[in-house]
Amino acid sequence: MNNLKQEAKLKVRPACESCGVRTLCLPVSLDGEALTLMDDLVKRRAPLKKGDYLFRTGDKFKSLYAIQYGSMKSYGLTMDGKEQVTGFHLTGEVLGMDAIDEDVHHCNAVALEKTEICELPFSALESLQNDVPSLQRDLNCIMSREIRRDHHMLLMLGSTTVEQRMARFLLNLYERLQKRGAENNVLNLSMTRQDIGNYLGVAFETVSRQLAHMQDESILEIKNRSIHLIDVERLEAIAG
Amino acid sequence: MNNLKQEAKLKVRPACESCGVRTLCLPVSLDGEALTLMDDLVKRRAPLKKGDYLFRTGDKFKSLYAIQYGSMKSYGLTMDGKEQVTGFHLTGEVLGMDAIDEDVHHCNAVALEKTEICELPFSALESLQNDVPSLQRDLNCIMSREIRRDHHMLLMLGSTTVEQRMARFLLNLYERLQKRGAENNVLNLSMTRQDIGNYLGVAFETVSRQLAHMQDESILEIKNRSIHLIDVERLEAIAG
DNA sequence: TGGTTTTCTTGATCTCGATCAAGGAGCCGT
DNA sequence: ACGGCTCCTTGATCGAGATCAAGAAAACCA
Numbered sequence: 001m002n003n004l005k006q007e008a009k010l011k012v013r014p015a016c017e018s019c020g021v022r023t024l025c026l027p028v029s030l031d032g033e034a035l036t037l038m039d040d041l042v043k044r045r046a047p048l049k050k051g052d053y054l055f056r057t058g059d060k061f062k063s064l065y066a067i068q069y070g071s072m073k074s075y076g077l078t079m080d081g082k083e084q085v086t087g088f089h090l091t092g093e094v095l096g097m098d099a100i101d102e103d104v105h106h107c108n109a110v111a112l113e114k115t116e117i118c119e120l121p122f123s124a125l126e127s128l129q130n131d132v133p134s135l136q137r138d139l140n141c142i143m144s145r146e147i148r149r150d151h152h153m154l155l156m157l158g159s160t161t162v163e164q165r166m167a168r169f170l171l172n173l174y175e176r177l178q179k180r181g182a183e184n185n186v187l188n189l190s191m192t193r194q195d196i197g198n199y200l201g202v203a204f205e206t207v208s209r210q211l212a213h214m215q216d217e218s219i220l221e222i223k224n225r226s227i228h229l230i231d232v233e234r235l236e237a238i239a240g
Numbered sequence: 241m242n243n244l245k246q247e248a249k250l251k252v253r254p255a256c257e258s259c260g261v262r263t264l265c266l267p268v269s270l271d272g273e274a275l276t277l278m279d280d281l282v283k284r285r286a287p288l289k290k291g292d293y294l295f296r297t298g299d300k301f302k303s304l305y306a307i308q309y310g311s312m313k314s315y316g317l318t319m320d321g322k323e324q325v326t327g328f329h330l331t332g333e334v335l336g337m338d339a340i341d342e343d344v345h346h347c348n349a350v351a352l353e354k355t356e357i358c359e360l361p362f363s364a365l366e367s368l369q370n371d372v373p374s375l376q377r378d379l380n381c382i383m384s385r386e387i388r389r390d391h392h393m394l395l396m397l398g399s400t401t402v403e404q405r406m407a408r409f410l411l412n413l414y415e416r417l418q419k420r421g422a423e424n425n426v427l428n429l430s431m432t433r434q435d436i437g438n439y440l441g442v443a444f445e446t447v448s449r450q451l452a453h454m455q456d457e458s459i460l461e462i463k464n465r466s467i468h469l470i471d472v473e474r475l476e477a478i479a480g
Numbered sequence: 481t482g483g484t485t486t487t488c489t490t491g492a493t494c495t496c497g498a499t500c501a502a503g504g505a506g507c508c509g510t
Numbered sequence: 511a512c513g514g515c516t517c518c519t520t521g522a523t524c525g526a527g528a529t530c531a532a533g534a535a536a537a538c539c540a
Contacts, residue, residue: 079480101381141341150390158324240319
């Protein structure tokens with residue numbers, strides 16, 4: 001049974017995103033016939049276990065990957081050989097777009113937990129683009145969004161205080177989860193403090209201390225990797 | 241007289257870029273007929289003076305913009321209202337891709353000096369994509385490259401020491417200028433120390449001191465906004 | 481051209497967060 | 511359930527870089 005179609009039936013959210021796209025495995029605006037074409041295109045995969053790599057720097061680019069369930073981190077190596085986290089990716093987001101023009105991946109993508117992936121062979125995607133002009137627009141949109149995500153990240157790193165970065169990081173996760181229909185205020189972090197610190201450009205001890213401080217202030221409640229956001233408004237105030 | 245065709249004749253550089261594209265005003269892989277179509281598409285504009293805005297946050301998205309000559313900076317506002325520079329853009333680079341999916345620009349783009357711009361109305365670009373499949377690929381490539389540029393930036397900001405960031409910033413400019421066929425080792429910075437500091441996430445005084453220190457070490461020579469790179473290898477060593 | 485403004489440099493001080501260190505808690509496979 | 515991991519917390523110290531300040535040098539403009 002093809003679960004792409006199932007998802008399409010279950011999750012049609014008209015105009016919920018810009019571009020008027022629906023949120024499927026890959027957010028595309030297709031109907032009947034085109035959807036069938038997409039079905040043939042998408043490759044199912046065995047789910048990734050925690051620590052499994054989806055691709056590595058230098059791997060030949062073949063496909064884009066949409067996360068159906070789970071989460072991943074992507075990272076590169078700084079010029080002096082240290083790991084630098086460039087992003088965390090949640091359910092519904094698309095990876096691999098940095099590789100399109102040089103046919104080679106420029107970062108590593110690793111699963112942070114059990115993660116199901118939807119593989120979209122790019123050559124097939126490209127030829128389908130010719131038959132389905134709206135798909136071309138969708139792809140442009142997805143890439144545009146990725147560019148904006150990165151710019152947003154750059155803005156975040158620009159802020160001076162660690163407290164702000166931390167607040168923004170938490171709020172960003174919160175918003176992304178809410179978009180996916182999360183019901184409560186609990187963030188289940190799949191990444192380590194180490195990863196968060198690396199991502200935000202601070203020491204992991206500082207992440208720990210910052211969270212502890214926010215707990216003291218009753219802004220949130222820490223239970224290991226679960227962060228319960230108690231006072232979102234305060235968090236927003238800190239963020240700016 | 242149409243100077244796009246002139247440029248095409250003068251500057252054909254086969255396979256000089258990935259994607260097998262040529263570097264025109266916009267790097268596209270077109271021949272005869274398609275090129276004529278492009279000619280009709282491109283809008284000429286009066287050159288921007290220093291300080292002129294190409295677009296601002298919130299402006300309706302209409303076109304992509306390729307820089308024919310000059311330089312620009314793009315910046316957003318952090319959540320607490322301060323300016324955050326997200327990029328410097330040199331001759332041959334393309335701006336505006338962050339706006340494609342929401343039809344609205346998400347950053348400000350301002351000229352750092354007298355700058356000539358080549359405007360590419362996006363709707364026309366999109367319909368031309370249907371007739372010229374290679375254009376579609378090119379556009380994907382340009383956006384992919386922009387994504388990678390941002391990731392690279394994130395990697396750079398990840399490095400701890402200011403010295404490294406400074407070295408990488410200078411080398412990055414150097415490489416981009418060399419690609420455009422620069423002959424010597426002189427960087428003519430069109431941006432202020434303030435902008436550089438903002439971009440690199442450090443105080444502008446620190447930029448000043450860092451440059452002074454590199455001059456003491458005979459790595460470079462400062463003459464106002466002109467930086468003569470004396471010892472590129474040392475710079476690379478510092479960068480990592 | 482001279483005067484005003486912006487930008488750059490350099491110095492002195494202070495603070496935030498890195499780093500080092502050590503103990504505790506959770507998680508894994510066997 | 512146990513030992514051996516990795517991951518997280520918390521404390522103490524230290525230094526890189528922010529900030530404040532003030533003067534010099536360019537750039538701009540009428």
